[in-house]
Amino acid sequence: MSADSDTHDTPPIDMTAWQGRVDPEPDSPRWHQCVQPWTAHATPGATLLGFASDAGVKRNQGRPGAADGPLAIRRALANLAWHRQGPAYDAGTVVCEGDALEDAQQRLGERVAETLDAGHFPVVLGGGHEIAFGSWQGLARHLEAQGSKAPRVGIINLDAHFDLRDPVHVRSSGTPFAQIVDQCEMHDWPFRYACLGVSRASNTRALFQRAEDLGVLVREDREFTAATFDAIVRDVERFVARCEHVYLTIDLDVLPAAEAPGVSAPAARGVSLALLEPLIEIIRDSGKLRLADIAELNPEHDIDSRTAKVAARLVHQLTLTG
Numbered sequence: 001m002s003a004d005s006d007t008h009d010t011p012p013i014d015m016t017a018w019q020g021r022v023d024p025e026p027d028s029p030r031w032h033q034c035v036q037p038w039t040a041h042a043t044p045g046a047t048l049l050g051f052a053s054d055a056g057v058k059r060n061q062g063r064p065g066a067a068d069g070p071l072a073i074r075r076a077l078a079n080l081a082w083h084r085q086g087p088a089y090d091a092g093t094v095v096c097e098g099d100a101l102e103d104a105q106q107r108l109g110e111r112v113a114e115t116l117d118a119g120h121f122p123v124v125l126g127g128g129h130e131i132a133f134g135s136w137q138g139l140a141r142h143l144e145a146q147g148s149k150a151p152r153v154g155i156i157n158l159d160a161h162f163d164l165r166d167p168v169h170v171r172s173s174g175t176p177f178a179q180i181v182d183q184c185e186m187h188d189w190p191f192r193y194a195c196l197g198v199s200r201a202s203n204t205r206a207l208f209q210r211a212e213d214l215g216v217l218v219r220e221d222r223e224f225t226a227a228t229f230d231a232i233v234r235d236v237e238r239f240v241a242r243c244e245h246v247y248l249t250i251d252l253d254v255l256p257a258a259e260a261p262g263v264s265a266p267a268a269r270g271v272s273l274a275l276l277e278p279l280i281e282i283i284r285d286s287g288k289l290r291l292a293d294i295a296e297l298n299p300e301h302d303i304d305s306r307t308a309k310v311a312a313r314l315v316h317q318l319t320l321t322g
């Protein structure tokens with residue numbers, strides 16, 4: 001699924017973001033006191049991996065700044081209370097140099113595969129949504145190494161956008177799932193994609209048509225209400241039941257602009273964290289979640305670290321069990 005290249009050095013692990021409050025009471029640990037630098041033979045746990053890139057956002061005519069997302073998420077997570085049983089690691093950050101996006105995505109894939117091969121649950125911190133093509137390459141590489149011939153991978157994207165733009169024009173933060181379609185076709189793998197929280201006003205007719213042609217499970221932002229939540233849960237459970245492995249990707253612009261102002265394209269409506277979080281927990285607890293990433297945090301446009309705090313809380317929730 002990905003070109004062979006093991007020529008890159010692994011990124012250095014900078015642990016300086018892991019600082020914060022230390023409580024004198026017993027049994028009061030916080031993330032910064034518990035996260036360890038990743039090593040190849042560490043006991044499997046939750047592993048954070050940064051992807052410092054906004055090359056895809058720039059190519060997609062968006063607002064740059066997402067390259068600083070991984071550091072902002074780590075800083076926000078550092079002070080959160082620690083409730084995990086298992087270990088958590090920081091595996092460093094893959095940096096996209098200039099516009100060398102394809103190289104960075106490949107290196108991210110290699111790092112994700114390495115953590116999966118070692119039995120970890122990787123949570124990748126973006127970075128623009130071009131992160132998804134790197135994350136997915138990592139999962140694909142790992143599954144191939146395990147001998148899977150045509151694995152049924154379900155991609156669940158919480159996003160205001162399909163990100164199914166035709167990559168023939170430009171490969172960007174708007175194309176990762178169309179790039180994955182191409183890879184799946186090339187290798188005769190099924191493509192299973194759910195895009196939840198889509199804004200009709202922010203996606204063209206062509207994109208809705210492409211989603212329909214690809215059999216995408218689509219739920220629009222306006223369909224998310226307390227009254228319809230159970231029906232959406234059932235849709236997601238059915239989707240997960242048809243898959244062997246799940247990759248969850250969360251684009252923070254799925255949230256209302258008031259909850260997530262620090263993104264390239266803030267949502268006029270969006271889906272509230274209060275509705276997304278229980279859905280994420282169901283996906284987490286499905287037993288099939290292999291990989292997650294959080295995309296599009298742009299600290300330059302954040303207000304009082306609101307979006308970084310949401311991203312950190314999502315990492316906290318995603319890794320609460322296991």
Ligand SMILES: N=CN[C@@H](CCC(=O)O)C(=O)O
Nearest residue numbers: 060062129161163173174265
């Ligand atoms: N990853 C972002 N994708 C959106 C961005 C939309 C916008 O910038 O307004 C897209 O390409 O549709």
Ligand SMILES: [Mn+2]
Nearest residue numbers: 129159163251
């Ligand atoms: Mn997106």
Ligand SMILES: [Mn+2]
Nearest residue numbers: 160161251253
């Ligand atoms: Mn989006």
